[in-house]
Amino acid sequence: MRKRTKQILALGVAAAMAFSMAACGSKTADTSDSGAKTDTEKKDDSSSTEEGKVLNIRVWNDEFMTRVVEQYPGYEKTSDTEGKIGDVTVKWSVEPNDDNNYQNKLDAALKAQDSAAADDKVDIFLVEADYALKYVNADANVAMKLSDLGISSSDLSSQYKYTQQVVSDENGDLRGSTWQICPAGLIYNRAIAKEVIGSDDPADVQAAVKDWDSYYALGKKMKEAGYLVQATPYDTYRVYSNNVSNPWVTDGKVTVDPSIKDWAEKAKAEVDDGECSQDTLWGTNEWNAGFYPATDTANIGKGVFCYFGPAWFFNFSMKGDDEKSIAAQGGWGFTAGPQGHFWGGTWICAAVGSDNPTLDADLIKTMTADKDVMTKIATTYSEAVNNSDVIKELAGSDSGNMKILGGQNPYAEFDAAASKINLSSLGIYDQGCNEEFQNAMKEYFAGNKSYDEALDIFGTAIHEKYPSVELAK
Amino acid sequence: MKKSSKVTRFNVWGYIFLIPFFVVFFIFQMIPLVKTIYYSFFERYEDGLIVVGPRFVGLENYATLFSNGDLPKYFANTMIMWVLGFVPQIIVSLLLAAWFSNPSLRLKGQRFFKTVIYLPNLIMASAFAMLFFAMFSDSGPINAMLMQMGILSTPYKYFTHTLSTRLIVALMNFLMWFGNTTILLLSGMLGISTDLFEAAEIDGATGTQIFFKITMPLLKPIFVYVLITSLIGGLQMFDVPQILTNGEGFPDRTSMTLIMYLNKHLFSKNYGMAGALSVILLIITGILSFAVFRMTAKDEVD
Numbered sequence: 001m002r003k004r005t006k007q008i009l010a011l012g013v014a015a016a017m018a019f020s021m022a023a024c025g026s027k028t029a030d031t032s033d034s035g036a037k038t039d040t041e042k043k044d045d046s047s048s049t050e051e052g053k054v055l056n057i058r059v060w061n062d063e064f065m066t067r068v069v070e071q072y073p074g075y076e077k078t079s080d081t082e083g084k085i086g087d088v089t090v091k092w093s094v095e096p097n098d099d100n101n102y103q104n105k106l107d108a109a110l111k112a113q114d115s116a117a118a119d120d121k122v123d124i125f126l127v128e129a130d131y132a133l134k135y136v137n138a139d140a141n142v143a144m145k146l147s148d149l150g151i152s153s154s155d156l157s158s159q160y161k162y163t164q165q166v167v168s169d170e171n172g173d174l175r176g177s178t179w180q181i182c183p184a185g186l187i188y189n190r191a192i193a194k195e196v197i198g199s200d201d202p203a204d205v206q207a208a209v210k211d212w213d214s215y216y217a218l219g220k221k222m223k224e225a226g227y228l229v230q231a232t233p234y235d236t237y238r239v240y241s242n243n244v245s246n247p248w249v250t251d252g253k254v255t256v257d258p259s260i261k262d263w264a265e266k267a268k269a270e271v272d273d274g275e276c277s278q279d280t281l282w283g284t285n286e287w288n289a290g291f292y293p294a295t296d297t298a299n300i301g302k303g304v305f306c307y308f309g310p311a312w313f314f315n316f317s318m319k320g321d322d323e324k325s326i327a328a329q330g331g332w333g334f335t336a337g338p339q340g341h342f343w344g345g346t347w348i349c350a351a352v353g354s355d356n357p358t359l360d361a362d363l364i365k366t367m368t369a370d371k372d373v374m375t376k377i378a379t380t381y382s383e384a385v386n387n388s389d390v391i392k393e394l395a396g397s398d399s400g401n402m403k404i405l406g407g408q409n410p411y412a413e414f415d416a417a418a419s420k421i422n423l424s425s426l427g428i429y430d431q432g433c434n435e436e437f438q439n440a441m442k443e444y445f446a447g448n449k450s451y452d453e454a455l456d457i458f459g460t461a462i463h464e465k466y467p468s469v470e471l472a473k
Numbered sequence: 474m475k476k477s478s479k480v481t482r483f484n485v486w487g488y489i490f491l492i493p494f495f496v497v498f499f500i501f502q503m504i505p506l507v508k509t510i511y512y513s514f515f516e517r518y519e520d521g522l523i524v525v526g527p528r529f530v531g532l533e534n535y536a537t538l539f540s541n542g543d544l545p546k547y548f549a550n551t552m553i554m555w556v557l558g559f560v561p562q563i564i565v566s567l568l569l570a571a572w573f574s575n576p577s578l579r580l581k582g583q584r585f586f587k588t589v590i591y592l593p594n595l596i597m598a599s600a601f602a603m604l605f606f607a608m609f610s611d612s613g614p615i616n617a618m619l620m621q622m623g624i625l626s627t628p629y630k631y632f633t634h635t636l637s638t639r640l641i642v643a644l645m646n647f648l649m650w651f652g653n654t655t656i657l658l659l660s661g662m663l664g665i666s667t668d669l670f671e672a673a674e675i676d677g678a679t680g681t682q683i684f685f686k687i688t689m690p691l692l693k694p695i696f697v698y699v700l701i702t703s704l705i706g707g708l709q710m711f712d713v714p715q716i717l718t719n720g721e722g723f724p725d726r727t728s729m730t731l732i733m734y735l736n737k738h739l740f741s742k743n744y745g746m747a748g749a750l751s752v753i754l755l756i757i758t759g760i761l762s763f764a765v766f767r768m769t770a771k772d773e774v775d
Contacts, residue, residue, distance in 0.1 A: 100740075107522060133521075140522035278611075278630075285612045299612055299628075428521045432740075443725055446633040457725060460543070464737045467518045467746070468525065 052118050052355030055090045058106055058125040060097040064346060064367075067179070070380070071373050072366060088359060103131065110142045113353040123354040124363065127176065127347050129166050130431040135349060136167045136175035137428060143167075143175040143349035149361035151177070155369045158387045162421035167347050176349040177368040179377060181384045181391075182310040183417035184238070186337030187318075189290075189326060190406060192305045193333065196225050202408065206335040209306075215338050216266060218305075219275040226302040231287040232279045233267035233445050234438055235308050241434055242341035247427040253472040254433065254462055256455070257425075264441050264451060271445045278445055291319045291326060310343050311384050311414070320404050330406040336413050340420030384414045391415045429466050436461040513748030518741045526745070534749035543734065544753065550639075550722070551730040554714070555707030557643030562651045563699070569651075570658035571684060576667070587659075590652035598649065602716035605645055606632075632718070635727040642714050642728055649713075650706075654699055661695030662688060701762050708758055711736070 059065055068090075069077050076084040083090040095102045109122050116122075125143075127135050136143050146156075153174070156164070160181050167176030186209055190200040197208045197218075209215045219229035230236060240263035248254055270276045277286035277299060289295075290304025309317070314334070320327035348368065350360035366373055374385040379399060384391060394400040395411035402408060427433075440458035443449040449457070459471030513534055517526035538544045569590065573583055580586075593601070608615050609631040616628040631637040665688065673683050689696075711732040714722060720736065722729025731754055738747040 110522070135522065137521055137523075142522060284607070285610060439721055439723075442723065443633075446630070446724070448633060448724055460726075461737075465740050466520065467741055467743050468520050 051088075051358055052121070052123070053088055054119040055085065055088050055123045055356050055359055056093060056119075056121065057090065058093050058095065058102075058109070058122055060095055060102040060126070062094070064126055064348070065092050065094075067367065067377055067381070068363070071376055072363065073373075085359065088356065097128075103134075110351065113142075113351065118355045121353055121355055122351040123356050123360055125349055125351055127167075127349055129342070129345050129347070130434075131428075132166050132176065132347055133169075133426055133428040133430070136169050138169040138171055138173070142352055144352050144354070144357070144360070146174040146177060146364070149350055149357060149364065151361055151365055151369070155365060158371070158389050159368070160386055160388060160418045160421075162342060162418065162423050163345065163347075163386050165423040165426065166345070167349070176347040177364050178345055178347045178386050179368045179374060180345055181386050181414065181418045182312065182342045182345040183384065183414050183421065184308055184310040184313070184337075184341050184343045185410075185413055185417050186306050186335050187309055187314050188306040188333050188335065189303060190331050190333050192222070192225075192227055192303055196221055196227065196305070200333055202333055202335040202413070205333060206337075209335070209337055212266070212338050216270070219270060220273070222305050223273065223275050228276050228286070228290070228300050228304045229270070230276045230306055230308075231290045231300065231304045232281060232283065233271055233276055233441075234281045235276070235287075235306075236267065237263055237434070237438055238343055239308055239337065239339050239341045242421065242423070243339050244425050247425040247430075248433040249427050249429045249469050252469050254429075254459070254469050255472050256437070260437065264444065264454075267441070268445055268451075272447075278442075280442075288319075292322075292324060293326060308337065308341070308343075311382075311410070312344060314404050315382070315402075318404070327404045330403055332405055333408055334405050334410040334413055336417050336420075340417045342418070342421050384411070384418075388415065388419075391418075429462075429469060432465045433462060436465065509748045509751050511748075512744045513752045515745045515748075517745045518743035520741070530745070534745050535753070537746070538749055538753065544731075544750070546726070547729050547731050547734045548757070550727060551708060551710055554639050554642050554646070554728065554730070555704070555710060557639060558646035558650075559703055559707065561643075562647045562654055562703075565647075566651050566654035566658050566699075569655045570662050571688065573655070573659050574662035587652075587656065590655055592652070593648045594650065594653050596649075598712035599716045601645060601649065602713050605641060606717055609641055633724050635724055638718070638724065638728045642710075642717060645713050645717075646707075646710070650703070654703070657695060657699050658692065661692045664695075665691045697765065701765055704761055704765065705758055708754065708761070 057065075057068075069075055069083065072085070074085055075090070078084055078089075081092040081094065083092075095105045106122070106125055109116075110125075113121055125135075127143075134140070146152075156174075156177060159177070160183075163178050163181060164174055167178075168174055186205075188200075188205055193200040193205050197205060199205070207214075208218050215229075222229040240259045244257035244259045246255060246257050248257075267276075271278060279286040281287060286300050286304075289300045290307070294300055294303040307313070307318070314320075314327065314332055318327040318332065319325040322328060326332060348364050350357065350364065354360055368374075368386060371387060371389060374387045375390050375393075377383055378385045378390050378394060382402065391411055391414060395409065395415060398409075400409040400411040402410060437458050440454045440461065443457060444451055444454035455471070463470050512527070514529060514531060515527040516530045516533070517524070517528070519525065572578055572580060573587070607613055610616075611628045611630055615631075616625065619625040620628065629637070631641060669687050669691070670683060673687055678686065709732055710730045714728050714730055715733050715736070718728055720733065722733055731750070735747055735750050735754075738750065
């Protein structure tokens with residue numbers, strides 16, 4: 001009896017393994033199936049000029065999906081991740097952004113673009129500013145030129161210049177487009193501004209932070225009054241890195257721009273003087289504590305004076321949904337700050353090899369150049385849209401007032417900040433360089449390393465990340 | 474005649490049952506292993522979306538690994554953190570196993586404690602690391618407690634100091650693995666015939682004498698097994714320090730292990746360098762295991 005049980009058990013285990021093997025096997029069979037399908041469909045394609053029946057869109061969250069579903073004329077929602085435009089089925093593939101996951105999946109799909117069945121080909125994908133250049137690169141040639149799609153620069157004339165610089169390739173050809181702008185500014189705590197500067201009016205605060213010298217002088221005053229001027233040394237990094245005069249990498253050599261070096265030195269001085277903590281962005285300690293009225297345990301003195309960020313930052317990241325937060329009480333104000341910069345944004349690209357070029361073009365054009373649609377996006381989602389006409393209209397109307405900012409209308413500031421941004425020095429290595437440089441400087445701020453030693457750490461990390469580049473000595 | 478044919482028939486079944494293992498082993502272990510070694514002689518990485526190589530470069534990847542000084546540094550980090558965790562782990566495990574296996578102590582609730590000490594191993598290493606990161610953060614509960622007790626006046630920044638970071642990693646590895654080690658050693662101790670203990674007791678041996686003269690020598694096979702597996706596990710240390718330091722191995726990469734370094738190369742899909750590192754790791758693991766094994770095997774002959 002016992003022996004029998006053992007035999008049955010062993011057979012069961014073997015069967016389970018064989019089954020899992022078979023599962024693998026059937027997968028390969030699937031792909032070869034679809035390979036065969038490609039051939040037949042290619043034949044179909046050549047016999048008629050009709051475009052594909054499936055539009056595949058790759059995204060990392062539902063932001064763009066919501067806007068298309070609700071604003072694109074003729075879009076018909078059939079399920080959470082599927083819909084119809086005319087007789088074309090729209091399939092959304094949502095891959096979370098964390099840990100490079102979205103890019104890894106997208107890269108694999110783009111590599112297989114040639115061999116994929118027509119219905120599986122990527123048609124539209126989204127990119128973020130940090131890595132946009134990787135995809136709009138002319139050599140890589142994975143994102144279609146807008147001119148090839150039939151979208152001319154005059155169609156996009158109301159867009160802000162910086163949004164086009166992000167998705168231009170080396171030859172200056174546009175390979176993407178966006179509906180939103182994310183001009184960032186200085187978000188200040190109104191109560192602290194009243195006490196230390198004497199006014200919480202954006203114009204008065206702007207006068208106190210109009211350039212870096214004024215900003216750091218204010219930092220000293222804040223410290224005397226018992227406040228931190230900013231939560232962490234990294235808060236100002238983006239402002240400096242958006243205003244560099246040279247790209248990070250030229251001819252395989254990484255050089256630290258004077259503006260970036262200036263940031264490191266100024267931030268170190270602030271840390272040493274106790275004008276900011278050593279927490280990091282998105283940190284759970286001081287950085288987070290500044291969103292709330294100060295408490296004894298928070299280590300931020302009496303509070304944090306300012307943060308740097310765009311509209312999405314104060315709308316979604318400053319804990320406005322927590323009624324104890326300063327944001328929920330409308331206690332923040334917005335002004336342009338020492339230098340113009342931006343943070344974030346999502347660009348739409350049409351994939352090379354897409355079988356729905358006409359629909360791709362129409363979608364990009366409608367969502368990023370149609371004034372009516374963009375006005376609707378701006379009012380429905382209180383979003384700063386990539387259309388200077390719409391922004392200027394909002395700046396003059398009450399519908400642009402924001403509760404989180406105590407009723408202030410920031411659109412005029414958005415317009416000013418967005419027009420000021422100049423991104424002539426973007427490069428494909430920016431994301432890694434920016435991340436690793438800030439990581440390396442952590443040791444410098446903590447006092448464990450000198451600036452040059454920290455720079456060596458940066459050099460090691462960057463060569464590891466991008467084997468083709470090296471820190472210039 | 475009839476009987477032997479039945480045996481052969483069963484043998485055939487034995488081979489059939491082994492096939493799935495060998496197929497899985499071949500596809501998921503053998504092929505990747507050979508490919509890794511093959512790729513270690515090539516320059517191959519991705520620059521954005523553009524694939525560079527593969528270009529045959531001979532031993533250049535290996536030369537780079539040794540010449541830039543990273544490999545010895547990360548190897549030392551790994552071994553230091555392993556030793557820091559393993560020494561207390563083996564001491565506590567031996568002690569617990571000796572207590573649990575000692576019939577004269579008649580410990581109550583053995584099952585309960587065996588379960589409890591094993592529990593930390595059931596938590597995901599990443600969750601455990603996140604927990605410790607929060608506990609030891611600048612304004613975390615450990616600092617708050619120490620400050621309230623008056624031991625510290627300002628929060629101690631654990632993760633900006635080499636020793637404290639390494640100790641936290643070691644502590645976590647210790648907590649996660651001492652239960653497992655205890656159970657392994659315990660099974661070894663229970664396998665020793667009680668006659669020997671009784672004989673020793675009758676001869677008037679003390680508890681310490683029994684432990685060192687009887688338990689330890691007879692425990693050696695299990696002990697060596699624990700040592701080797703822990704050493705290999707230690708060399709492959711990854712999840713705890715990776716999550717704890719967000720992959721950076723701070724401060725100044727002094728808590729970066731070999732596998733974390735390997736992981737860094739995968740960002741650019743640098744299969745050449747990553748392959749070379751893996752091969753070196755394979756060789757180190759082989760040598761260390763062999764050395765430990767020989768050392769103890771020689772003792773046994775004596």
